[in-house]
Amino acid sequence: MLKLYTWKTPNGFKVPILLEELGIEYELIPIDISKGEQKTPEYLVLNLNSKIPTLVDEDAQGGPLTIFESGAILEYLAEKSGKFLPKDAREKYEVMEWLMFQMAGVGPMLGQLAHFVRFAPEKIPYAIDRYTNEAKRLFAVLDVKLAKGDYLANEYSIADMATWPWIRAAKTMDIIDFGEYPNVSRWFDEMDSRPAVKAAIKKTEAVCV
Numbered sequence: 001m002l003k004l005y006t007w008k009t010p011n012g013f014k015v016p017i018l019l020e021e022l023g024i025e026y027e028l029i030p031i032d033i034s035k036g037e038q039k040t041p042e043y044l045v046l047n048l049n050s051k052i053p054t055l056v057d058e059d060a061q062g063g064p065l066t067i068f069e070s071g072a073i074l075e076y077l078a079e080k081s082g083k084f085l086p087k088d089a090r091e092k093y094e095v096m097e098w099l100m101f102q103m104a105g106v107g108p109m110l111g112q113l114a115h116f117v118r119f120a121p122e123k124i125p126y127a128i129d130r131y132t133n134e135a136k137r138l139f140a141v142l143d144v145k146l147a148k149g150d151y152l153a154n155e156y157s158i159a160d161m162a163t164w165p166w167i168r169a170a171k172t173m174d175i176i177d178f179g180e181y182p183n184v185s186r187w188f189d190e191m192d193s194r195p196a197v198k199a200a201i202k203k204t205e206a207v208c209v
């Protein structure tokens with residue numbers, strides 16, 4: 001059995017999307033980060049960084065395997081299943097490039113932008129400008145890439161699954177003008193209509209209440 005400790009946030013939706021695309025059984029265990037459940041001693045044993053998500057693969061070779069960091073979990077499950085991460089080195093590292101782009105750029109920068117625009121107790125123009133400019137730059141990079149093909153890499157992959165929940169969050173929070181990025185918008189809508197993506201959001205939100 002695969003156990004996924006998660007919450008209804010962009011990083012929390014990525015792995016359910018992959019698991020739904022793979023059509024394999026999994027158990028979702030909610031970790032309510034608004035109540036600090038990610039900081040309990042029990043959870044820290046699984047994830048020293050006290051963030052969601054964390055995967056426990058109880059049937060891994062050699063005994064139960066615990067993995068944190070969503071990118072590492074996606075890579076593990078894609079390699080284990082042989083899907084959504086090509087074996088050919090050129091194709092594989094195109095996927096990894098865009099996965100890392102999400103992990104190091106899109107996620108952290110949109111997270112900071114959302115914080116300073118929506119949640120910070122005071123409006124700090126320097127911070128809002130800094131993260132708006134960087135988010136717009138990253139969206140422009142995605143838009144150029146998505147003008148060249150349907151997906152971030154050659155085929156639909158874990159890079160799309162990692163990036164989409166963050167683009168969804170930017171849309172929901174209305175912190176980016178999507179009109180400026182037609183290729184991102186087309187890709188976003190295409191992913192939004194995938195049954196596995198819909199199921200992942202629905203199941204995660206149903207458990208994380």
Ligand SMILES: N[C@@H](CCC(=O)N[C@@H](CS)C(=O)NCC(=O)O)C(=O)O
Pocket residue numbers: 009010011012033038050051052053068069070071
């Ligand atoms: N790089 C990490 C980021 C994980 C992350 O920031 N998770 C957030 C939710 S989206 C969290 O657990 N926040 C709780 C906290 O910061 O205390 C990953 O991709 O797994």
